[in-house]
Amino acid sequence: MNYLKRAMLYLTHKKGQSLLLLLIMSAILVFVLSGIIIQNAALSATNSVTKSAGTTISVSANRNKMFAKMRSSSSKSKTPTITTPTVSNEKIKKAGKLSTVAYYNITNTASVNASSFDTVSTSTGSQGMGMMKGGKGASTGNISIEGVTSTKLTSSFISKEDKIVSGRNIKASDANSKNVVIEKELASSNNLKIGDSITVKTTTSGKKKIQLKVVGIYKAKSTSSSMPGSDPSNTIYTSYTLPASVTGTTGKSSTVTYTLEDSGKEKATTKKIKSIINSSSFTVSSNDESYQQLLQPMKNVQSFANKIVWLVAIAGTIILGLIIILSVRTRQKEIGVLVSLGESKLHIVGQLFSELFVILIGAMVIALLLGNFVGNKVGNQLLAQQQTTSITTTAKSSDGPGGAPGTQHNGGGMHGGAMMSQASTSSASQRALKTLNTSISPSSIMKLGGMGLVIIALAVCVSSISILRLRPKDILLGE
Incomplete structure (x- = not known):
């Protein structure tokens, strides 16, 4: 377990680099966590809409x-x-x-x-x-x-x-x-x-x-x-x-x-x-006009949150991978000495992973402190935009010459249909969620930790290719 001690020594010795990695990892995890809690809030809101939409x-x-x-x-x-x-x-x-x-x-x-x-x-x-x-x-x-x-x-x-x-x-x-x-x-x-x-x-x-x-x-x-x-x-x-x-x-x-x-x-x-x-x-x-009018913004918010999670995860993996690759280049002599002394290349890869894992723990703490705030702001802003768009679109389709007349009520024909459509729009506006109930749940923390591990694992795997190809003799001779 010598490589674990080396990982901690390296992090404390290279404070500037460690802080940079912590900030980058924190930014990645904050947005990943925001996407996860927005997803959960949108899913919960969708279930609530299904129960209360009034179809x-x-x-x-x-x-x-x-x-x-x-x-x-x-x-x-x-x-x-x-x-x-x-x-x-x-x-x-x-x-x-x-x-x-x-x-x-x-x-x-x-x-x-x-x-x-x-x-x-x-x-x-x-x-x-x-x-x-x-x-x-x-x-x-x-x-x-x-x-x-x-x-x-x-x-x-x-x-x-x-x-x-x-x-x-x-x-x-x-x-x-x-x-x-x-x-x-x-x-x-x-x-x-x-x-x-x-x-x-x-x-x-x-x-x-x-x-x-x-x-x-x-x-x-x-x-x-x-x-x-x-x-x-x-x-x-x-x-x-x-x-x-x-x-x-x-x-x-x-x-x-x-x-x-x-x-x-x-x-x-x-x-x-x-x-x-x-x-x-x-x-x-x-x-079910009222139901669809309430449901569509929830679906859009959920889809947007899903895209946030995947885009940030992919971008984060690429960024961390590039940083580690550059870091490996600057540490070639260190790695060559370790390998020449009989250290396993897998242990060296494990050291890199351990360094990132320690940074991941710190980044998760920061993400848990900021993620709910960011997710709340982004989620509610997106929800307000989607609801405005949905209600405006429904009103235009109901009032326009090509709009559906709606359900006839008491023989009212087109007028009765328009009244029912207006009632549905008004009812949906009243029932529409004004804010998303964003909160960090244990499942959100587990998802965040899992995605964080996947991100650093992929980043280390990408950068490990160059480590596994290194020959101590070539490194020490400066070739």
């Missing part, structure tokens, strides 16, 4: 089947009508009990006329709000009832287009009740407050009156429509059971959106929901 599966009416049915009935009737298909709530709830489903939101709509209050209308060309007396001559209804399981789960509330300003949201416990949430402008125009009752009339021949209780007031950010009576303020939110009773489809619903517990189970869950619904009148489609 949705929508069950809605098959529009092609609806129009085909209307066309076939128009040949028998002078007044063709579109009938929205429904599915039993039992099937919907059965699908909602799947282990991969976090929660679901049932949606039903109905049109009624205001009776005890006035609706809000916007006149074309006017700057103020006008009033239209409810229930007079309105054939299709001047109030839209949006029945949901929970208003918190609707696209307009997720995207902050609608926001509760007083009272509370509609909840699952409001099923079979007549509790409603009305718009702020409608409430102000009629001096309505939480706890008040309002009356609406159905548009059917019987014109049945229904008394509703105001439990919440929301504010809509949507711009007003130029069509009288169709202002967004005239939308009332209630439980999904109330519109069903108005339209005569009690116990059934027309649309439901399932939000998954794990976005990675989207395909399998879609297949199970299709088998439960089991109806050609409905389409079952998934929307």
Whole structure:
């Protein structure tokens, strides 16, 4: 073990060279460790995104089947009508009990006329709000009832287009009740407050009156429509059971959106929901836009970190190899004397390795002190850039003329698709990780040590070629 003592003596004697090697090795290991901890943080964030991204599966009416049915009935009737298909709530709830489903939101709509209050209308060309007396001559209804399981789960509330300003949201416990949430402008125009009752009339021949209780007031950010009576303020939110009773489809619903517990189970869950619904009148489609929007930055960060590790490792091996080769040239006489005295060439190679190993230990200590700081700065800067790029790209693809219309919601067509796309973008922006949780774990230290050993081993192997070819006689004769 004589070569181990020589290694320590050489390092203490050549302080300047040893310090240079320590600085170079430290720089290499700092960036290698930064890449490793960024990789680990990105992997952990990817798993978190998979669990919390909120991929949705929508069950809605098959529009092609609806129009085909209307066309076939128009040949028998002078007044063709579109009938929205429904599915039993039992099937919907059965699908909602799947282990991969976090929660679901049932949606039903109905049109009624205001009776005890006035609706809000916007006149074309006017700057103020006008009033239209409810229930007079309105054939299709001047109030839209949006029945949901929970208003918190609707696209307009997720995207902050609608926001509760007083009272509370509609909840699952409001099923079979007549509790409603009305718009702020409608409430102000009629001096309505939480706890008040309002009356609406159905548009059917019987014109049945229904008394509703105001439990919440929301504010809509949507711009007003130029069509009288169709202002967004005239939308009332209630439980999904109330519109069903108005339209005569009690116990059934027309649309439901399932939000998954794990976005990675989207395909399998879609297949199970299709088998439960089991109806050609409905389409079952998934929307993982939010998941992909959150996942892509994580993949990019992980890929970048992987490149950092390999590029620094390769560059470090080359740099150390060149330094050792130059060092061997300056130490040829020393090596020649040792070999002539009977020292094994393998021991001389072992001495070089021991010298670098001692430097590696010191460099690892420095890397552990600085690696997390560097990795945190680089990782979070890269994450911020990738998220900005991802959200901008998604917004352009959704809003542009060639963008995908998105999932249709309540027969909204292109407008409904745009709203769902905006909700997905907004939801992804809210869920997007602002910072990477970078930390040095025991596995990171082991990876760093392993890569450090590989780097110095390769560097020594490269430089050992010249040592093994050296002949003591030639060295001592100066040839």
